[in-house]
Amino acid sequence: MAHVFPNAADETEPPIVVIGGGMVGIATAIWLQKSGQRVTLIDKAEPTGRASYGNAGVLASSSVLPVTMPGLLTKLPKMVLNPFEPIFVRWPYLPKLIPWALRYLSHGNEADARRIASAMVPIIGNSLDDHLLLTEGTPAQRHIKPCDFAVLFKDRAQFEGSKLGFDIRRDLGFEWSEHEGAACESYDPLFPKDYGFLAAFGKHGRITDPGAYLDDLHGHFVASGGTTHQAEVTDITHERGQVTGVVTSDGPLAASAVAITAGAWSPLMTKKLGVKIPVEAESGYHLEFWGASCMPKSPTLVPDFKLILSPMEGRLRVAGGVEFGGLKNAGRDVPFAALKYGVDQILPGLTYSKETRWMGHRPAPTDSIPIIDELPNVKGVYLGFGHQHVGLTGSARTGQILANLITGEATNIDLKPYKVTRFMGAKASQSRTAHTYQMEAS
Ligand SMILES: Cc1cc2nc3c(=O)[nH]c(=O)nc-3n(C[C@H](O)[C@H](O)[C@H](O)COP(=O)(O)OP(=O)(O)OC[C@H]3O[C@@H](n4cnc5c(N)ncnc54)[C@H](O)[C@@H]3O)c2cc1C
Numbered sequence: 432m433a434h435v436f437p438n439a440a441d442e443t444e445p446p447i448v449v450i451g452g453g454m455v456g457i458a459t460a461i462w463l464q465k466s467g468q469r470v471t472l473i474d475k476a477e478p479t480g481r482a483s484y485g486n487a488g489v490l491a492s493s494s495v496l497p498v499t500m501p502g503l504l505t506k507l508p509k510m511v512l513n514p515f516e517p518i519f520v521r522w523p524y525l526p527k528l529i530p531w532a533l534r535y536l537s538h539g540n541e542a543d544a545r546r547i548a549s550a551m552v553p554i555i556g557n558s559l560d561d562h563l564l565l566t567e568g569t570p571a572q573r574h575i576k577p578c579d580f581a582v583l584f585k586d587r588a589q590f591e592g593s594k595l596g597f598d599i600r601r602d603l604g605f606e607w608s609e610h611e612g613a614a615c616e617s618y619d620p621l622f623p624k625d626y627g628f629l630a631a632f633g634k635h636g637r638i639t640d641p642g643a644y645l646d647d648l649h650g651h652f653v654a655s656g657g658t659t660h661q662a663e664v665t666d667i668t669h670e671r672g673q674v675t676g677v678v679t680s681d682g683p684l685a686a687s688a689v690a691i692t693a694g695a696w697s698p699l700m701t702k703k704l705g706v707k708i709p710v711e712a713e714s715g716y717h718l719e720f721w722g723a724s725c726m727p728k729s730p731t732l733v734p735d736f737k738l739i740l741s742p743m744e745g746r747l748r749v750a751g752g753v754e755f756g757g758l759k760n761a762g763r764d765v766p767f768a769a770l771k772y773g774v775d776q777i778l779p780g781l782t783y784s785k786e787t788r789w790m791g792h793r794p795a796p797t798d799s800i801p802i803i804d805e806l807p808n809v810k811g812v813y814l815g816f817g818h819q820h821v822g823l824t825g826s827a828r829t830g831q832i833l834a835n836l837i838t839g840e841a842t843n844i845d846l847k848p849y850k851v852t853r854f855m856g857a858k859a860s861q862s863r864t865a866h867t868y869q870m871e872a873s
Contacts, residue, residue, distance in 0.1 A: 445685035446471045447837060448677050450664045450700065451693035453483035454641075454823050455815050457648045458565055458830025459690050464655055466838050471686075472652065473679060475663035482694055483645055483823060485717050485789040487739040487750035489730045490558040490636035491580055491824045493605040495551035496596050497799035498753070498820070499539040507536075515769050517737035521756030528755050531711045534797035541595065543798075548599050550800045550848035554818075554825040554832075556603075559636035561827035571647035579729040580635040581619070583777075584628040587611060593734065597630070607632045619728040622777060626733075637730050640744045641823060660684075664693075666703055667812060674811035688811045688837050695758060695792040697802075697816035701851075704809050708802060708854055710817050712792035714754040716766045718774065722784035723747035736773030747783075749774050754790075762790035795819045803832055803849035813837055814851055 449460045452474035460472045478484050510516040520528070538547065559577060566572040584590045590597075590609075597607070610618040610629040618629055638644045653659060662679035667689055669675055676685040691697050695712040702708075723746060730741045738751035751773070752766040767788055774781065796802065796817040806812040815833040818825045835842045 442469070444469070445676065445687045446658070447688045447690065448473060448684060448686035449690045449692055450677065451691070451696070452649065452659065453481040453692070453694050454645065454826035455694070455818065455829050456690070456692035457645060457652060458826045459692050459815055459833045460652055460657055461565060461648065462830045462834035463837065464652065464657055466834060466840065468838065471658040471660060471684065473660045473662055473664055473677070475661070475680070478642060478645060479789070480791070481645070482715070482791040482793050483826070484642045485750070485791045486641055486823050487717070487730065487741045487748060488638040488641045488743060488823065489580055489739060489741060490562060490638065491821055492556050492558045492635055493580060493600055493632040494821050494824065495548040495555065495603060496599060497538060497544060497547045499535060499799065500544055500596060501539055501541050503539050504536055514765050515772050517752050517769060519752065519754040519766055521754065521760055524756045524760070527757065528711065531709050531797060534709060538798055544595070545599055547799050548603060551821070552603055553844040554801060554828050555821050558824040558827065559634065561831070562636065565827040565830065566648070569647065569651040571644055571651060574639045574644040574647065576637050576639060578635055578637050579631040579633055581727070581729045581731040582630045583622060583626050583731050583733050584630070585626055585735070586628050590628050590630060605632060619731070621725055621727055623779065626777070631729065637741065638823065664700065667700060667809070669809045672808065672810055674809055688813065690813045690815060690833060690837065692815040692833070694816055694822070695794040697794065697814065701806065701814065704806060704812065706806060706808065706851065706855070708851060709797045711755060711795050712758045712760065713795035713819065714752070714756060714760050714762065714790055714792050715750065716752040716762065716770055716790045717748050717750040717788070718767060718770050719746045719748050719787045720781060720783035721746040721787065724780065724782040725778060733773065733777055736776065738770055738773045740777070758792060766790070793819050793822065798853070800848055801825065801829065802851050803829055803836070803846065804851045805836060807852060
């Protein structure tokens, strides 16, 4: 249910509190601000701790496919056991991971891939325009560049091996150009001769520096009257089914509504309110090569190594890796080595002056569809998280949708796919008063 404010500018009303200052949180805060609301944005950590800081910077509108495409299950054992493959498991974490993993892998069929991809289109399908709209009139807009998003294969046969994924995207209206042999070389002469087929999705975008983009958005939010606070939210308070505020490491704060946009940490907060949401931390890594001797023309995904080569201000960022080890996973050398191995294969002549490293947590729901909704059991608590590999892309639109939900403005898309009730039993999802829900048995 929408939260309608009698007088948004009334300073005697508590503000709307947004928890989490990553891309989804800041986009939500700015969209709320655009509609005249008073907003306090709380984040517990330095900006480098956010997935939004270290991602590949691609506004990847066509990346609607889940990781759980058909065929993953058969490839998985080799991928997990080979240190040069991009999927890693921290083995002590496995017992905790298994229930989530079983549900996640159950979606590895064509019907679910099509359903998930369709649900992603309204959130990420028009991301370049969505980000231009979010940043209109702000310094952040200078970081957005229109571009292609390229996918590099060895040859047409390898491309044909991904036919289902391309078919699904074509059926959803995405278009790409194909460049083979000499045409591949003339599209981008950077890559070795044995990579001779490239598919380029047009009308995409890239962020030239995701950390600086976030900084500029935060700066704009504060300059426009928003309040930011560095503290950890430890609880959300409510009375008679209505949110009243948050408890932070610095003390309590009253709130007229609360948005949980804390990425992979979000389920910790909903669990305290009695709702378990199956979202795992899917860690990812990047290497940066400063002063790189070569730069791809467009951000380029190389499926052989599951990495993205992304041109950025002053450096080439190479991002990838999927590691399951929970929120306490602080990273390790093996995924960096796998990324470096991929770079050595695809850019053998690369030289650079400095290398930097980063890892962070993508928020991954079992069904790969973000949760954008109001909590059914506590009015005034809104959810915006679970954007897995495309949270930068989908943040601008998610922030707009969430702000609309909070203020009661209409949104012109069907919000059913993003409802939190899909993870709850039927009885619980109909009730507003029950406090603890059981997760869906499937
Ligand atoms: C290697 C890699 C490459 C990627 N490449 C791309 C890409 O090219 N394009 C794309 O669209 N997406 C990409 N992604 C995914 C994208 O980065 C994420 O989906 C997105 O950043 C998630 O944003 P978020 O705001 O939900 O979470 P985050 O950016 O993680 O922000 C969550 C924030 O919540 C705060 N928080 C958590 N708990 C609390 C608490 N209790 N109190 C206060 N604050 C709290 C955290 O400190 C954090 O700042 C990539 C991810 C990785 C790891």
